[in-house]
Amino acid sequence: DVKVTQSSRYLVKRTGEKVFLECVQDMDHENMFWYRQDPGLGLRLIYFSYDVKMKEKGDIPEGYSVSREKKERFSLILESASTNQTSMYLCASTFLGQIYSNQPQHFGDGTRLSIL
Amino acid sequence: LAKTTQPISMDSYEGQEVNITCSHNNIATNDYITWYQQFPSQGPRFIIQGYKTKVTNEVASLFIPADRKSSTLSLPRVSLSDTAVYYCLVEEAAGNKLTFGGGTRVLVKP
Numbered sequence: 001d002v003k004v005t006q007s008s009r010y011l012v013k014r015t016g017e018k019v020f021l022e023c024v025q026d027m028d029h030e031n032m033f034w035y036r037q038d039p040g041l042g043l044r045l046i047y048f049s050y051d052v053k054m055k056e057k058g059d060i061p062e063g064y065s066v067s068r069e070k071k072e073r074f075s076l077i078l079e080s081a082s083t084n085q086t087s088m089y090l091c092a093s094t095f096l097g098q099i100y101s102n103q104p105q106h107f108g109d110g111t112r113l114s115i116l
Numbered sequence: 117l118a119k120t121t122q123p124i125s126m127d128s129y130e131g132q133e134v135n136i137t138c139s140h141n142n143i144a145t146n147d148y149i150t151w152y153q154q155f156p157s158q159g160p161r162f163i164i165q166g167y168k169t170k171v172t173n174e175v176a177s178l179f180i181p182a183d184r185k186s187s188t189l190s191l192p193r194v195s196l197s198d199t200a201v202y203y204c205l206v207e208e209a210a211g212n213k214l215t216f217g218g219g220t221r222v223l224v225k226p
Contacts, residue, residue: 107159
């Protein structure tokens with residue numbers, strides 16, 4: 001069974017801090033994704049990566065960056081955290097090198113981030 | 117760019133069939149429709165995926181009319197454990213877009 005692990009379930013940070021959210025998958029998936037989830041808005045794609053050192057912007061990349069130095073690990077970085085980045089963050093992964101692979105996404109259980 | 121819309125919530129009773137309709141008026145020819153289930157404190161989990169007509173698996177059916185501007189997830193004979201939030205996703209083949217609906221909160225009552 002695929003396992004996607006997010007390093008923290010809950011995280012509290014202060015405005016202006018640089019924040020790192022980590023995600024690791026154990027199934028050698030090429031694609032990895034970062035979403036934020038807010039009530040009534042569903043999941044919105046922040047960034048995705050289809051290979052090591054490759055990244056593509058999603059719908060809401062502003063204020064975020066990502067890093068993929070190893071295939072199994074995808075990091076989301078909040079360069080200077082702001083209160084409007086308080087949210088649930090979800091990481092996901094899929095097979096194949098195309099975002100439209102039509103393979104189901106496998107999600108982690110999320111990191112609930114609060115910015116004070 | 118497909119905008120994906122679904123009802124905010126619906127209630128049902130054990131043993132009933134639940135149908136959740138998702139509207140995606142601007143869906144493109146090569147786009148697929150996928151449904152996910154999410155329980156509290158967990159990430160979404162894949163339920164079913166389809167392109168057209170009807171798809172059925174061991175947990176659900178997905179009905180997609182010919183114009184593909186909507187899709188309906190059907191959960192047969194629900195139980196209390198089906199209480200969850202259900203998300204519709206349109207995966208767009210052009211422009212690298214994944215568009216989730218806002219989620220439908222389904223409450224199954226005894």
